[in-house]
Amino acid sequence: MSAFCGMDTAQARDHAQRLRTASGAVEDLRSRLDPAIRSATWTGPDAEEFRRRWTELSSGPLGTAVQNLAVHGDRLLGQADQQDVTSDADGTEHGPPGNPSTLPAADAGDSHLGYLRDDDPWLPDWLEGPLENGMAHLAGTASDLIGWGVDAGIDALEGGLGLFGVNTDGIAQFQRDAGHLGGVLEDWATGRRVPTVAELGASSLLAAGSGLIGLYEAATGTDTPLLDDRPGGIVDGITTSTEPARSPQTLQDLVLENNGLRRRGEEAVAAGNIGIQEVRSADGAEPVYIVQVPPTEGEAITDVPGAYGEQGNSRDWGSNLRLVAGQHPAAMDDVQAAMEAAGVPPGARVMLVGHSQGGIIANQLAADPGFNNASGAPGTYDITHTFSVGSPVQTVVPAQSTTESVNVHHGFGLGPGGVSGDLIPRLDLDGLQVDGGTLGAPNRHEVSLPGYPVPSLDPVRILESNHDSVGLNGEADAGYAGSVADATATDPTLSALQRDLTGVYIGQGTYVARSTVVSVGRGEP
Incomplete structure (x- = not known):
């Protein structure tokens, strides 16, 4: 035998x-x-x-x-x-x-x-x-x-x-x-x-x-904060709710909740919000965590050096450059500090959700084997999924083969209604490598959806209509929230992601047991 x-x-x-x-x-x-x-x-x-x-x-x-x-x-x-x-x-x-x-x-x-x-x-x-x-x-x-x-x-x-x-x-x-x-x-x-x-x-x-x-x-002799690379992770405030609440039900809900964490005006210059939800299921399984990372905030792109190192909110325009360069800037420190402040235990299963720069941060963290691994060591987490919209993230792949990374972008189009498409997620040049290859992995998914036509050649108007997570007046059925909602049932990657998350992070059989919003940044230069 x-x-x-x-x-x-x-x-x-x-x-x-x-x-x-x-x-x-x-x-x-x-x-x-x-x-x-x-x-x-x-x-x-x-x-x-x-x-x-x-x-x-x-x-x-x-x-x-x-x-x-x-x-x-x-x-x-x-x-x-x-x-x-x-x-x-x-x-x-x-x-x-x-x-x-x-x-x-x-x-x-x-x-x-x-x-x-x-x-x-x-x-x-x-x-x-x-x-x-x-x-x-x-x-x-x-x-x-x-x-x-x-x-x-x-x-x-x-x-x-x-x-x-x-x-x-x-x-x-x-x-x-x-x-x-x-x-x-x-x-x-x-x-x-x-x-x-x-x-x-x-x-x-x-x-x-x-x-x-x-x-x-x-x-x-002038000390300018331009391109300042000082570390982040300075927690400014924590708001916690332990009242059981309805969990996100769809991928669209995840995009909308990310948008809801954004800060505006002077408040966004001082620090940024990171949202963390402890999700439990009815079957009593170990809790999982949704970590929400909003996009670039604070000073306008034209404000130099304010938007490039001076402000306390780490998610500025300078951090975009450092993230695409593969560095570990203050914006990544902020997420790690927020997770520790919210009590996410080492080794916990985590899904990272981001829009624009928030998606770059999420994918860079998922690509770091010192952060994304199942060892349970202090400061490490088992990142099962990253879900991002409008992010140039084809410069990295997850550190674990079990981490599923999904990014959604609006593809370019020219039709009777005008020009559509989002330029921001294409800044990664679709993962083009210096020797002519294309960086990718079986668990690194890029989803292209139809954009919103604009009857104008004004690049700012086209970008505003196609890059925001919601409509210009906050409409949930526009922006990336609207296009994700429209495509979840038909796109094979999004429909599979919805199935993966349902009953674990979102949907029927789950609820939010604890919700925490951490205000965090890098302080003054």
């Missing part, structure tokens, strides 16, 4: 996530130690020898460990996905335990992962591995040497200017933004991942802008 035991895909995914989390932890430790070691005020032969040994360790064994952990984690996730496909053929369910997803897999066939993770059909496996690892090691060493030289030069410049009482805060900001750009380029050169054009472009703009600001501050 013989027996066959198949893969437990849930355990495989848990282990894969632990590998990927470990990779991120090692990389985070390396990135923290590197500048500390290089900038240490220690001179002499022993110091130089110590720095040389650190450079060898950082670019060699530690770099290899980061790459190997990530590669093995990705391969194990891929094997689990393949096993699920095989199980489907036998009629076996797959997906997150207790709530298998019914969303159709998105097409990710043209996504490039980096030469360490993509198979080269022109090279045999026995040659491909050693050759690519050698290239990655060489590129990493070169990058570390360049980074060391740049940091040393900037540190010397800061030290020299500081002796004359010159303001060097802007130069330090440039160093951070330039370091992020260098990290993006290093990831590409070492084969760990292929960045998108939007990410690389935004990172380059930030580095160039911060460089000019640093020179301006040093020359004039």
Whole structure:
């Protein structure tokens, strides 16, 4: 008698996530130690020898460990996905335990992962591995040497200017933004991942802008808050209701509730709202949480520097640029602080909902393995879904394969009624990568819906009609709320998302046991 035991895909995914989390932890430790070691005020032969040994360790064994952990984690996730496909053929369910997803897999066939993770059909496996690892090691060493030289030069410049009482805060900001750009380029050169054009472009703009600001501050002695990258997470107020309430019933309700959290006028300049609902089901299952992140707020786009770093509300226009660049700005700190303030326990199942910048924040958090994982460690959550409207989010994919990411945008059209379409979600260039690929994943879904025709070529009028979550006068049947309502029953992705969420986060059999609105921001510059 013989027996066959198949893969437990849930355990495989848990282990894969632990590998990927470990990779991120090692990389985070390396990135923290590197500048500390290089900038240490220690001179002499022993110091130089110590720095040389650190450079060898950082670019060699530690770099290899980061790459190997990530590669093995990705391969194990891929094997689990393949096993699920095989199980489907036998009629076996797959997906997150207790709530298998019914969303159709998105097409990710043209996504490039980096030469360490993509198979080269022109090279045999026995040659491909050693050759690519050698290239990655060489590129990493070169990058570390360049980074060391740049940091040393900037540190010397800061030290020299500081002796004359010159303001060097802007130069330090440039160093951070330039370091992020260098990290993006290093990831590409070492084969760990292929960045998108939007990410690389935004990172380059930030580095160039911060460089000019640093020179301006040093020359004039003026400390400007323009592109200020100070952290957020300062809780200004908490409003909580423990009276049981009706839960959202549809995807449209989620969009409307997001819009209801928006602040207006001067109130929106000081801080922003994050809404958190604790949702329970009639069957007594563990509670789940809906986290609502509204869009850009505060000063107008034309207000410089008010809308680009000066205001206390972190969701300003400058944060849009930092988010597309793949940074972790204050706006992401705010969501994490709000969740902690609202008492969302580590490891809880969470759905993130956002509009415009709120959707970018949600997807960037879901793409962070230090935030989105099922380990239950402090500060981590099991993000099961992100749902966003009007957001340029095709620059990242979720850190967990079990996280379903859905973004809705209004596609461009020209007809008898005029011009329609939303430009904002196209700023990610549809995920175009720098080598010609298109970033994507089976769980990263982009839904294009018909927009609202405007009988004018005025780009502002077209944008106002197609980008807002509700109509120009607050109509629930217009804006993204209206188009989502119209398409939920017919669009295969939205109808599947509605089924996934019903009975867990929304709809019959659920209720809101606790509702919290957290006012949070980054304070004064």
